Amino acid sequence: MSKKSSDKKNVMEEYLSSLLTEEAALSEPLEQVSKLLDSASIIHSTESKQRELSKQQSNIIADSDSAVGVKEAAVEPVDQPLVLPELSDEPDVEEEKDTQREVTSTTKELENDIAQDTGIYTEPFQTLIFEVAGLSLALPLTELGGIHQLTEVTPIFGKPNWFKGVMLHRDEKMNVVDTAMWVMPDKCNEKLADSAKNQYLIMLDDSGWGLACERIIDTITLQPDDVKWRRFDGNRVWLSGMIKKKMCALVNVKQLIRLLQRGMNSNDN
Template structure:
């Protein structure tokens, strides 16, 4: 081979090497590149072990939803005052158009009581005093196994008056055990309602039903009078 031919052959050889892909120089491979290039195999369990775990998981109950209990709103309890009783309306006595009344006197003052409100008349007898009673309480009189409460009527209607000892009779009020001591019985009379100046309200004298016009005397309201006596108060309410 001539020298020129040999040179030509060497040139073509090197040219062919230049035309091939140049080799990539050695470079450090990064972890990211290594992870991309190298497939990572997923860990797998052996079949018996995997089946056992699945059985255990199947026995675990599903978590229950937690429902919070509703918060009760407690309203403050307001104590209510008991309702006040309705006021007691004073009512006067009811009588027939014409009715009978008994009249009696106490220290010169005349009183009348309808016979329908009269519980009886007794001759005044021995009295037994009781401690702790008002000044106008004269004592207790025994009458047919009944203990009758005797009122010193004069002292009840006139608190400043001294006790009277010469009472003769006891005027019983209704079916109660209370009686008014009196000096003289003045008999009974028929009265017409028109002869009475009736009261329409209690005012300061709830025991007074009205005034008998021609006699200018008080007609007693027995029910109200008994209320005062049982309360232990006199004509002035004390």
């Protein structure tokens, strides 16, 4: 193995190890945050009870004033008998059903948004595994926008160093990302990035953004247990988790697209 290949492999192994150990490093701060949230919940509950008690007292006073007013009004002569409308004790069933349907629909939409943002799958799913500069990445096939041969790329002035430029394909403009430079901005210098012989462009859904890569490795079906999912918020929101047996980073495509559109790299919040 050449010295250049050995150095590239060491960089990749060090980076993957940092991804795997990040969760353990953040576990203690998360426990502290959890305790603070619990304390806040207790305080909120106490304040809510106090507000409810105050509200009940106000209602009692209001009811008393109302009763006095009724007695005073009864003294005045009335020419016509007062006819009160009949009040039904039956609830409006249709209105309750409409409200329940609306709540259920809103809840499902929120759950779908959360599932899309976290990139966590609860059912078996297929992924595409590809490689760049010795680093293996994977993304769900359902969020793959296509694979193209990487051809001439036109640079654009004033863009981040990971933005290689625009590639034309059948009159369609595709934004080309230097994947190694974007994923590992603190570990990948321009020399290492230039050593990558990128041949393909992996398109991210229908966003117009594509990841340059050296080779396509495989497509595999994963079970949820095959992935060590991220369970916390951190700098790498683009990462859904690590595929255990493959030592491969699973990309959260929706979060990655958001970062690219904002001109942010993998280490930006």
